[in-house]
Amino acid sequence: MFSRAAYTTGTRAFRAPSFAQGRMASTQAGPGPFGADRKAAIAWFTKAAAGSAILGYGVSNYIATDERIAPLSKALSDSVNALQKKADDLGLKLPFTVAHAFSTADHGLHPPHYPWDHYKPWKTYDHASIRRGFQVYKEVCSACHSMEYIHYRNLVGVSHTEAEAKELAAEYEYKDGPNDVGEMFMRPGKLTDAMPAPYPNEEAARAANGGAYPPDLSCIVRARHGEEDYIFSLLLGYCDPPAGVTVREGLHYNPYFPGGAIAMARALYDEVCEYDDGTPNNASQLAKDVTTFLSWASYPEHDERKKMGLKTLAISTMLLGLSVWWKRFKWSYIKSRKIVYKPGKFDEV
Amino acid sequence: MASAIARTTYNLFFRRSSSYMVGIFASAFAFEIAFDGAADRLWDSVNKGRQWKDIRSKYIEEQ
Amino acid sequence: MASKIAPSLLTSRTYWARPISAAPTALTASAAKVPKATVPLVHRSVNAHINGAQLSSRTNFTANNTAFSQKRFYAAPVYKASPDTDVTQPPREQDAYKLQHHDDISSRNFAYFMIGTYSFIGAAAAKNIVTDYLVHFAASADVLALAKVEVDMASIPEGKNVILKWRGKPVFIRHRTAEEIAEANSVSLSELRDPETDADRTKKPEWLVMLGVCTHLGCVPIGEAGEYGGWFCPCHGSHYDISGRIRKGPAPLNLEVPAYDFNEADGKIVIG
Secondary structure (H helix, E strand, C coil), X not given: CCCEXXXXXXXXXXXXXXXXXXXXXXXXXXXXXXXXXXXXXXXXXXXXXXXXXXXXXHHHHHHHHCCCCHHHHHHXXXXXXXXXXXXXXXXXXCCCCCCCCCCHHHHCCXXXXXXXXXHCCXXXXXXXXXXXXXXXXXXXXXXXXXXXXXEHHXXXXXXXXXXXXXXXXXXXXXXECCCCCCCCEEEECCXXXXXXXXXXXXXXXXXXXXXXXCCCCCCHHHHCCCHHHHHHHHHHCCCXXXXXXXXXXXXXXXXXXXXXXXXXXXXXXXXXXXCCCCCCCCHHHHHHHHHHHHXXXXXXXXXXXXXXXXXXXXXXHHHHHHHHHHHHHHHHHHHXXXXXXXXXXXXXX | CHHHHHHHHHHHHHCCHHHHHXXXXXXXXXXXXXXXXXXHHHHHHHCXXXXXXXXXXXXXXXX | CHHHCCHHHHHHHHHHHCCHHHCCHHHHHHHHCCCHHHCCCCCCCCCCEECCEECCCCEEEEECCCCCCCCEEEECCCCCCCCCCCCCCCCHHHHHHCCCCCCHHHHHHHHHHHHHHHHHHHHHHHHHHHHHHHHHHCCCHHHHHHCCEEEEHHHCCCCEEEEXXXXXXXXXXXXXXXXXXHHHHHCCHHHCCCCCCHHHHCCECCEEEEECCCCCCCXXXXXXXXXXXXXXXXXXXXXXXXXXXXXXXXXXXXXXXXXXXXXXXXXXXXXX
16 A cells, blocks of 8 residues: 556557567566577577487487497397296286397288379369370279269369260160169169169179179278378289299289289289370370379368368468567567556655 | 548448448458358359360250 | 545555555654665676666575585665655666667568468468368268269160169169150140149250159159059059140159259260
């Protein structure tokens, strides 16, 4: 009650001063442990982080490669193994396990990363390639593989005109009905029909392919590890089995396939398709095009999604910048205020 | 002079909440059209020759 | 009024309304009587000059900060502040933080402009978020693809009916002859239960497209039957004429005409 503390309300005439200024003005605190102001503190922390990163990298590298330390780690792993063995003998379970070596033969050779253009965040599919890929699918793959979730209407506006898609659909006959007298009948395909299935059911497909079921290709790129890289590598990866590996009759050696033995024979050779747009039709081009087509079939929304995402990022960046400004605007009164002590009229004794 | 313009701007757009809101909604409308247009143009130029609309002309006249 | 307020309250109000400079001496005296010795000071006053203005406050530390102790502040009274100063005004030393060529109106305009920009970008974003979510309620592509049915006009000879399925309902298409059109037009509207001219029910008089669902209880009428040469519903005996209008029987309305269009280039009728 002896005194009255009053806050300066501030007016809009005051812009927010920098943090350093504000702090100096309010407390006269002087240099802190990390330097005189925020800039110095940031520099201090940056240097410290960089220094410890370099130091840590050097030390860990040294320890990892030092031969004087190697016996130590070997002794450690030996003792763990011995303990594990003891526990196994006694029928106990230990909370750690011994790692097993990874086998490329069991898991399939890891496919290399290929520079697919549509992997870039700002690139659409190459629709000319989708069109060629559909041709490869139709002329080669569709002999054994179905695509039950891709309809002829899906091709319209992606790789074919409506008239072309109708023509493609009408090449096949589909069962429809029942008609007025309750009978099923065959009619030429329409845009709403899916890609024709080569086999009526899975059993027929297995019987025709030595027990192996050719998977549906609608979502195959999404359904396999390695996605496009795997499909592309698998299509071109057929080779003679290495020494010591025998492949059962009816199977084919392909290092990219888990287990190494695949029922599908190599399907893509140079010039098995004839492109009408003048693109060279060697096997790798065919594989690239059909992979692009299958990738589109797995992600038909891909182009639209990327465009939408980039727009969202642009708008969010603008909003982020503006909200930073807004926060500083709203806080400027608080950051720049000064608490003034207004005494009564008396003299210091 | 500059002050007169600033004052006019203030009186026209910011002084009343009603005019401010009208301005905001009108700007939102204009901004959306401009932004979408610019984004589409940029997208199409980055992906020139890759999209269906770029290769469509090759197949449309056959029919 | 004043007399009804308790004297003590009245006193206190008057007391607080008074300027502090005129506070009772007893109060100031007690403040002034705080013995200096109670605050053992390591006195270090800080006087800063910014652009020639002297800070009127001093910050006193009770102890220097060392590695293990924190700096402690002891706020001393401001000696030089005038009791008449209006404290809602910023003190003069804050002038140091003022911009040199500052214009209040431009500054305010800038702030409103920035907030307005934030609002309209936000509004555009919000609108898009809402519409993008509402799109999920729309019919899916496979449903839309089945929502249209095409019929080749050349496959229907004159004077013949065709029945096809569209969205699970039968659709009648009749390629009418000139006599049938004349007959449909000759009926006067006053005779009809549900008055509609033939021109209202067809886009081209040769082609009559209707849903084949009786407006009574939803049976499928039989073509080229009934007393009026049109359709006849076998369930309850409704008679429709050659324009699909109800003429006799329990049905209240004419047969419904769906949305359809002619694709002249391909010679097709597109229903839906």
